[in-house]
Amino acid sequence: MPITGENLIGAAARRSEGESFRAVEAATGNSLEPAFASATPADVERACALAAEAFDTYRETPLEDRARFLEAVADAIAAIGDELIVRCMAESGLPRARLEGERGRTIGQLKMFAGVVRDGGFLEARIDPAQPERKPLPRPDLRLRQIAVGPVAVFGASNFPLAFSVAGGDTASALAAGCPVVAKAHPAHPGTSELVGRAVQQAVKQCGLPEGVFSLLLDAGISVGQALVADPRIAAVGFTGSRRGGVALMQAAAARTVPVPVYAEMSSINPVVLLPAALEARGRDIGRAFVGSLTLGSGQFCTNPGLILAVEGAGLDGFVEAASAALKETQAATMLTPGIHKAYCAGVAALEANPAVTTLARGLAGGTHQGQAALFSTTAEAFLADHTLAEEVFGAASLVVRCPDLATVRAVLERLEGQLTAALHLDEADHEAARALMPVLERRVGRILVNGFGTGVEVGHAMVHGGPYPATSDGRTTSVGSLAIHRFLRPVSYQDLPDSLLPAALKDSNPLKLWRREDGKAVAPGA
Numbered sequence: 001m002p003i004t005g006e007n008l009i010g011a012a013a014r015r016s017e018g019e020s021f022r023a024v025e026a027a028t029g030n031s032l033e034p035a036f037a038s039a040t041p042a043d044v045e046r047a048c049a050l051a052a053e054a055f056d057t058y059r060e061t062p063l064e065d066r067a068r069f070l071e072a073v074a075d076a077i078a079a080i081g082d083e084l085i086v087r088c089m090a091e092s093g094l095p096r097a098r099l100e101g102e103r104g105r106t107i108g109q110l111k112m113f114a115g116v117v118r119d120g121g122f123l124e125a126r127i128d129p130a131q132p133e134r135k136p137l138p139r140p141d142l143r144l145r146q147i148a149v150g151p152v153a154v155f156g157a158s159n160f161p162l163a164f165s166v167a168g169g170d171t172a173s174a175l176a177a178g179c180p181v182v183a184k185a186h187p188a189h190p191g192t193s194e195l196v197g198r199a200v201q202q203a204v205k206q207c208g209l210p211e212g213v214f215s216l217l218l219d220a221g222i223s224v225g226q227a228l229v230a231d232p233r234i235a236a237v238g239f240t241g242s243r244r245g246g247v248a249l250m251q252a253a254a255a256r257t258v259p260v261p262v263y264a265e266m267s268s269i270n271p272v273v274l275l276p277a278a279l280e281a282r283g284r285d286i287g288r289a290f291v292g293s294l295t296l297g298s299g300q301f302c303t304n305p306g307l308i309l310a311v312e313g314a315g316l317d318g319f320v321e322a323a324s325a326a327l328k329e330t331q332a333a334t335m336l337t338p339g340i341h342k343a344y345c346a347g348v349a350a351l352e353a354n355p356a357v358t359t360l361a362r363g364l365a366g367g368t369h370q371g372q373a374a375l376f377s378t379t380a381e382a383f384l385a386d387h388t389l390a391e392e393v394f395g396a397a398s399l400v401v402r403c404p405d406l407a408t409v410r411a412v413l414e415r416l417e418g419q420l421t422a423a424l425h426l427d428e429a430d431h432e433a434a435r436a437l438m439p440v441l442e443r444r445v446g447r448i449l450v451n452g453f454g455t456g457v458e459v460g461h462a463m464v465h466g467g468p469y470p471a472t473s474d475g476r477t478t479s480v481g482s483l484a485i486h487r488f489l490r491p492v493s494y495q496d497l498p499d500s501l502l503p504a505a506l507k508d509s510n511p512l513k514l515w516r517r518e519d520g521k522a523v524a525p526g527a
């Protein structure tokens with residue numbers, strides 16, 4: 001499939017008159033062919049108008065048709081073949097095996113949402129039958145279902161050019177909910193975005209859906225994203241990226257005449273707590289495993305373990321020694337963009353220059369665009385006194401905070417901002433200490449895990465990839481897993497409607513064969 005540099009607006013591919021830009025080969029900094037044309041305000045207008053036009057038809061597509069569409073998107077992405085991987089490797093600097101895995105995850109989550117749509121449970125159909133004889137007042141017939149919120153703007157993430165990008169989790173969950181999507185390509189991987197965008201466009205056509213179900217807009221800067229979020233037809237926004245970008249979009253959405261929700265996944269340092277018995281028994285093994293997680297994808301994961309908390313002692317010394325030795329052997333790896341590399345180097349330099357911080361180890365030095373891993377340590381006292389030490393350094397850098405006792409570990413956790421994950425390394429003798437930390441962890445994070453690291457999010461029904469601000473803009477939600485669909489739904493009640501006017505999900509005959517909650521009780525179809 002040739003990459004043309006065009007914006008995909010509904011069924012059309014359009015070479016726009018906006019500013020021209022090129023993708024950059026991450027490994028070399030060289031420009032790649034072809035030139036891409038930023039969308040114009042007229043393109044944003046057209047994409048939003050088509051999305052709004054498609055909305056009422058698309059949101060009422062039969063569940064089976066919508067599920068087949070999601071599967072058609074998955075199949076069309078698979079059918080692009082190696083061209084997608086090769087382009088994505090060039091644009092992102094990520095290795096082949098990682099991107100092949102990420103493509104599998106992207107296809108898998110589209111198929112998972114097809115299953116969610118077929119199941120119909122997300123409609124949350126509820127019926128409170130009328131009670132005309134109730135005293136002192138009769139009860140009306142009340143029925144509830146979830147409906148799609150409207151067209152959704154999706155911002156592709158730089159660090160997951162497939163699974164969190166044009167047809168990633170935000171797009172899959174919005175399409176599953178019945179929302180048209182206007183995707184804004186990340187400028188770091190426009191060619192990858194176009195290939196995937198064309199696959200979605202092809203699936204829309206193949207499934208006979210209205211063309212406005214999907215559009216893809218390009219931009220060298222931020223003006224297209226700003227215009228998109230400001231457009232009154234956009235009903236919600238999905239974003240993964242920097243705190244600055246996410247907050248700017250939250251502000252833009254809040255400033256609208258009709259404000260809309262922005263589901264932004266932003267910064268997280270993902271504390272890892274090493275409890276005493278585990279540290280003593282296997283501190284060195286944990287240290288080596290930690291370096292594996294820290295340096296995965298050059299550390300460019302929002303789930304990256306950026307903070308280690310433990311009580312001082314021989315166990316922690318063993319962890320630090322083993323982690324430092326492993327880190328020193330770690331090859332530097334190409335980072336996603338020169339800007340992300342520069343930000344990483346600045347974050348590492350700030351830690352190196354901080355008098356309260358000791359540099360424990362650096363990875364092997366690399367080329368111009370490669371991130372060199374870094375491990376630092378400080379005391380709990382210094383950490384609590386300097387809030388900059390709790391800021392995310394996006395890349396393979398982590399800070400060990402030495403605590404005098406478990407009460408201080410807890411005090412540090414209490415002071416952290418909201419996080420995506422927290423990991424506990426524990427043995428049985430640590431259970432009591434771990435139990436004491438659970439309340440603070442539950443308040444601070446979206447996912448608590450034991451004897452592992454948060455990198456590599458499982459896509460499933462029980463996953464929460466979210467967390468209190470600033471991990472995300474709305475800690476009640478997740479951007480990974482089937483629960484992500486709820487970001488793009490809202491409940492509507494139907495009171496005393498005749499059966500012929502009710503949506504299929506709520507008709508007496510239950511034609512969709514849904515499990516429904518009748519008078520508060522779950523009722524199987526046909527029961």
Ligand SMILES: NC(=O)C1=CN([C@@H]2O[C@H](COP(=O)(O)OP(=O)(O)OC[C@H]3O[C@@H](n4cnc5c(N)ncnc54)[C@H](O)[C@@H]3O)[C@@H](O)[C@H]2O)C=CC1
Pocket residue numbers: 155156157158159184185186187221222223225226240241242243244245246248249265266267268301302339340343344394
């Ligand atoms: N925690 C995480 O998951 C991630 C964090 N980052 C952080 O973000 C930094 C920059 O990386 P990027 O991926 O480029 O993130 P970014 O937040 O700068 O950009 C992400 C997307 O949002 C758009 N955008 C940014 N600011 C905007 C604004 N004010 N108005 C409208 N649109 C806007 C960009 O054009 C891009 O499409 C990294 O160095 C890292 O610190 C990046 C990726 C993931």
Ligand SMILES: O=C(O)CCC(=O)C(=O)O
Pocket residue numbers: 157159160164240300301302303454455456457458465
């Ligand atoms: O760890 C993962 O698999 C996902 C990480 C993520 O969501 C991110 O880095 O933006």
